[in-house]
Amino acid sequence: MNRRRYLAAIATTTAVLGLHGQRGANATQGDSGRETGTATADGQPGGQTPGQSPTGPAVQSFTGSGPSVERGIEIEGGLTVVSATHAGTSNFVVTLVGEGEFDDLFVNAIGEYEGETAALLEQGSYLLDVDADGDWAVEIRQPRAARGEPLPQSLRGSGPSVSGPFQFTGTHVASATHSGESNFIVEVYPVAGAFAELVVNEIGQFEGESAFRFDGLGWVAVQADGDWTVALE
Numbered sequence: 001m002n003r004r005r006y007l008a009a010i011a012t013t014t015a016v017l018g019l020h021g022q023r024g025a026n027a028t029q030g031d032s033g034r035e036t037g038t039a040t041a042d043g044q045p046g047g048q049t050p051g052q053s054p055t056g057p058a059v060q061s062f063t064g065s066g067p068s069v070e071r072g073i074e075i076e077g078g079l080t081v082v083s084a085t086h087a088g089t090s091n092f093v094v095t096l097v098g099e100g101e102f103d104d105l106f107v108n109a110i111g112e113y114e115g116e117t118a119a120l121l122e123q124g125s126y127l128l129d130v131d132a133d134g135d136w137a138v139e140i141r142q143p144r145a146a147r148g149e150p151l152p153q154s155l156r157g158s159g160p161s162v163s164g165p166f167q168f169t170g171t172h173v174a175s176a177t178h179s180g181e182s183n184f185i186v187e188v189y190p191v192a193g194a195f196a197e198l199v200v201n202e203i204g205q206f207e208g209e210s211a212f213r214f215d216g217l218g219w220v221a222v223q224a225d226g227d228w229t230v231a232l233e
Contacts (some may be wrong), residue, residue, distance in 0.1 A: 056144035062128060063137045070128040073140060077123030078192040079219060081141050081162050082106040086113040088134025096140075097127040115160030118189050118221040120196065144191060148217045152233040155220060162189075164219030166232065171213050173233050174199045178206040180226025186210075188218040196221070200230075 062070050073096065084107050086092040094107035098121070106117045130136060148165035151172065155163050168188065176199075178184035186200035197214045200206070222228060 057142040060140040061138070062130075062140075063135070064130065064132075065135045066132060068130050068132075070130070073126040073128050075121050075124060075126055076142060078120060079118060079143060079189050080104075080121045081116055081118045081143060081219075083116045083139040083141070084113060084137065086111075086132055086134060086136045088112070088132050088136070090133040091131055092133075092136065093129075093131040094138060095129040096121065097129050098122065098124050100124075103129075116162040116221075117160055117223070118162045118187075118196070118219060120189065120193060143219065145217060152231065155222075155230045155232070156228065157222065157224075158227045159225065160221075160223050162219055162221045164189075165191075165217045166220065168214040168216060168218050170215060171211065173209055173211050175209045175231040175233075176200050176206065176229065178202065178204075178224055178226060178228045180204070180224050180228070182225040183223050184228065185221075185223040186230055187221045188212070188214045189221055190214075191217055191219075 057074070057076050060073060062068075075096075075098075080096075082094060082096075084092075084094050086109070089111050092107060092109045092111070092113050093105070096104045096106065096119075098104070100122060104119050104121060106119065107113065107115070128138060128140070130138060143165070145165040148167040150167050151169075153166055157163075174186060176184075176186060181204055184200060184202045184204070184206050185198070187196040187198055189196045197212055197218070199210050199212045200208075202208075220230065220232070222230060
């Protein structure tokens with residue numbers, strides 16, 4: 001049995017994983033998805049910013065109700081973003097299960113949910129494992145770009161979101177605020193590699209600055225349970 005790899009953005013979530021019931025309940029795969037992130041970059045809605053190339057693997061979209069396993073999820077390797085919504089009242093867990101030792105857990109929440117999370121995945125075929133008690137939608141995208149927006153950038157949003165790409169050039173400073181009560185984590189993800197750059201890792205309300213180093217194109221992933229702002233320079 002594979003072990004779950006708990007992403008830093010959701011490592012301390014306290015949702016209890018329930019036993020899965022009947023699989024494949026009313027699940028369908030769509031041809032295209034929609035942006036569900038609530039972040040805004042310089043007045044631009046959604047997770048993408050101007051300058052992102054439309055190239056890259058096709059978006060894979062799924063909808064359903066209740067627990068379901070979707071097969072044949074192809075990942076080319078590198079940055080992978082999952083946008084998800086849930087209209088239920090109990091556990092909502094979204095996992096990509098590959099052939100490696102660890103599973104990749106993207107969402108572990110209770111009740112209604114809307115947000116985006118990111119991870120760096122290995123190339124291969126995956127199963128999409130969804131545990132839910134209501135209607136849900138999941139969009140899997142692998143953003144790629146030839147260039148990114150230059151810094152400085154000011155981001156704001158509510159809840160988990162992924163924004164980018166941005167062009168980073170060495171040492172930078174992030175100024176951030178958070179009005180929630182749970183985890184507030186800010187990371188910068190490369191398009192490929194093994195690790196993201198951890199910028200902020202706090203719990204509850206926060207206001208402060210953090211210095212970090214990152215070179216090249218990066219996507220900013222925020223885990224939060226309230227309103228937040230992130231200014232990058």
